[in-house]
Amino acid sequence: MVLAVDGLRMRYGDAEVLHDVSFSAGHGEVVVLLGPNGAGKSTTIEILEGFRLRSAGTVEVLGVDPAAGDERWRSRLGIVLQSWRDHGNWRIRELLHHLGTYYAAYATNTIERPWDTDELLAAVGLSSHAEQKIKTLSGGQRRRLDVAIGIVGRPEVLFLDEPTAGFDPEARYEFHNLVRRLAAEHETTILLTTHDLDEASKLAHRILILNAGRIVAAGTTGELTALIAGEDEVRWSVDGQHFHTTTPDSTGLARDLFTQYGASVRDLEVRRASLEDTYLALVRGQEVAL
Template structure:
């Protein structure tokens, strides 16, 4: 496993922030961490990145305890924050070449530019880039040292739909073509559903669910909702097999059936059910 967390705990004075958090990530996997503000996401990520010491539990990232990691370990870990301050007068290619000089085996600049779709922008000053191009540069900075593990924090905040789609394609490419393991934190449930191989939901310092998007939706959100009308009268039905149920409706009512709508259980339903359930327990 690229990343292993077992019984992670974090306490600030009398406040327990993380309670026995456990999970793992394999090579080339996109693992997404979801949770409301204050759930403990940032604390978890900072511990994994080696920027914060834990109170208890076992953590291994690339086979090393981040609390005792050296510079060679840090060269294998890439981090893309929500924002990165830089000098707008740097040219894209020059900046990546300069940053690459700090690593023992960096991406060749031309190959890196091609990988993130910035070849045509190599000679452009950073301050002239669009939002989507700027975020691609952020990723290039995060992977310039060819990391095995990449942390992405809210990567598409403020993106327009086209830039978001392009960025999602880039993340998928990093995982599938280059084998980069990615730990993504986001509040965008559609983004999580599109990108994640598996999703973890953290709330009140506890992992309350982990699985693929479809597994979580099927296990927790439950049944689909079918709505229809006949002769102006509206009907509604919860069902585990909406396809078979709709087939039966057509067989029974045929052309009389109107305003048919199938609302499938979603990741949002799952997320809200888990978070609200944890809040009630707390």
């Protein structure tokens, strides 16, 4: 396992913000942490990055306890925080080239470090802005630079904390493709936090839902939506009259409707449980059989 977390706990004074959190991730796996503000997502990531000391439990990242990780271990990680503070007069190309020099000493026979600057600029969609000063960038462009900074060393593990905040739809689409390439082509293990349920369902091999410091559900999008034993909503019309009902068997209902009314059935619409339904039910405290 690339990431292995068992019985993780975090306490600030009398407040316990993480309660017995356990999960793992393998090579090339994208794991998404979902949860409301204050659920413990950022704290979990900071412990795995070695930025914060845990109160209890065991944690290993690339076979090393983050609390004891040395410089060589850190060179194998990539981190994209929710915000960065850089000198605004740096030009994008020179900043990425400068940061890349710190990783050159940690190249291996299998991993070339750092990423080529021009290749990296193209990967995050900043080639045409390479000579701009950071202070002139828009919010979305600044966020793309944050991602470039996080992956400049070709990390084996990448931590992304709300990475697409401020992205426009095109930039978000390009970023999602980049995440998929990193995982599939480079076997980068990625742990990502987001509030965007659509983003989670598109990127995640596995989703962990945190609420009040506990993992309340874990699985693929399909597995999580299956946890909600709800009924499908079905809407249709016959001869201008509109109908609406709920049923555990929408397929059977549709078949019966067409058997009875044939081509008179119009505007048939079936809404099944979604990841959003599952997420809202879990964070609102609905009982779910895990």
